[in-house]
Amino acid sequence: MANIAIQRIQREFKEVVKSEEVAKCSIKVELLNDSYTELKGEIAGPPDTPYEGGTFILEIKIPETYPFNPPKVKFLTRIWHPNISSVTGAICLDILKDQWAAAMTLRTVLLSLQALLSAAEPDDPQDAVVARQYKEANDIFKKTASHWTNKYAGGPNCDKDYEDKVTQLQSMGFDEHKARVSLSTCNWNVERATENLLS
């Protein structure tokens, strides 16, 4: 990897470790290999959002041309969010694409992602299903997001009603995750979710 990229990452690494956000446990970066090309990021769900209390793990890949090109970031933890794919974890965030600036760092990227969790952009969605729910049935969206946080990111809020619906579909022989996706997509209407799964 280009010299400048390695140097930058080494410096940024120190910066993140020293930063107060780490002290507050809101962001974290870990090295995955010695060549500084792959890192693991962690962000805490921001307070007063459905993601509160969850810990979201990110995959960060540093391109050869960093910092003149943005790092490639995606969610490894499943998340229900209009700008993040519920299937692949791909993120729709301008600074990770065409609005990148060379002075941005791992720290600013992680903080931006954290900010994205608290302020979704449903008009520029990555996951159209989630975005529609966000706009049309915001209450259900919030509960779903909270439920996903509880299930996949270790969030504290357990929604009994949604739990039961997933168990109900599971007892019909469906995979737990698939059942959850289907229910979330169909605004937790069990019949439609079943139809969706069967089709």
Place this chain on the structure above:
Amino acid sequence: MAEGGKSTAISPGWSSSTLCRYFVHGACREGEKCSYSHDRQDKPSNVCRFYLKGSCTYGNGCRYDHVKPKSNYHENTWMPPSNKPPPLNYGETKPFGNMVSLKKSKEDVEIVTVVSPRPPDEWVKATEFVPGQPYQCSTVPFSYSNAVDTNRDGPKALIIQEGMDPYADLSKLVCPFFAQGHCPYEEDCAYIHGDICEMCGMPVLHPSDLDQREKHNSECMKQLEQDMELSFAIAQSKDKVCGICMDTILDKEPMTERRFGIMSNCNHTFCLSCIRKWRGARQFENKIVRACPECRVTSDFVTPSKYWVESDEEKKKLIQGYKKALSAKPCMYFKKGEGECPFNEKCFYLHANEDGTIATPKPRQRRRRQNAEGDIDLISQMSLWDFFEERQNRVLLLELESELDNLLLNLRLSDIDSDSDFDDFW
């Protein structure tokens, strides 16, 4: 100077009276059998001309002999110990009574006529004796090129004819050795030991020459100001870190990397190579890369600078200097009128024709082009610069006339193509 090389071709009779140049160096292998004279009284064949003039650049490493010809040479020539100023025994020196005395006699300095090509006040002015004090040697510095080119006026004018009194000004000169901190003659020096300058701390001020004092003071002051500015600039630049590579710019390796790229519209710090690379990135929109990577304020250009500048005034000065320097360089696109520069009149580089006249900016031409439907399009030729300006400005930059033309054209087009779906399709 070159005669030494030819010596073998010359008859033995001639060589026997010529001092052996190896013997002079104590390294003649022929010994007694040498066809050249081993008598130091004999004339050396290849005496270094520059040594005779008093300043051979090669010193001990010179190929030519550093001995004095007999006529100018006395057996008892006093050679100064190395810590004393070597050129002081220039000129014919007769033992004692007639020797040039550098010690002040109480009443009048004993002056001896000198046939040396160089009067003593000349070596005083030699640059090497007064480093960092250009005023000492500003009149006639004796340089290597002066020595080579004996026809030049400078040194020639200084050769003082026999009978003149070259020491008349002796007591008016400030001793350069003392000025550098140590004069072996101390109190007895024939030259003036100047007063200590408060600013530079060197004893270089002439006690009675007010002009010299004033000149030195003003130069010292100027130097001080420059030093202050420089140290301020360094202090200001020292800890600056590039926002892109995150290196401390003044610690970067190699030295050529230690340059700042000063943004014209914001005060964020980058090293020149990083910001240039960012601005040259093709994977983003122009608007993104032309903006500061920190604050996204667009800067039209980046100015290279050795030190960090932040204040508007300094920045303005820097940019002006940069533009001035660029405006002296011919534009590589304009090619002395043969090419075409996309920046036209906004270009920072020199747009001069072959004959040196400054070219007048080309008027913006409007071209006609047939579009897909066979209609005539009016195209206003735009400069590359226009695309760099803010979008709002760009509209203003377009000539009103061409705006009207476009408007009329659109009206005409809409008359012809009443089917709007067709338009959309295309």
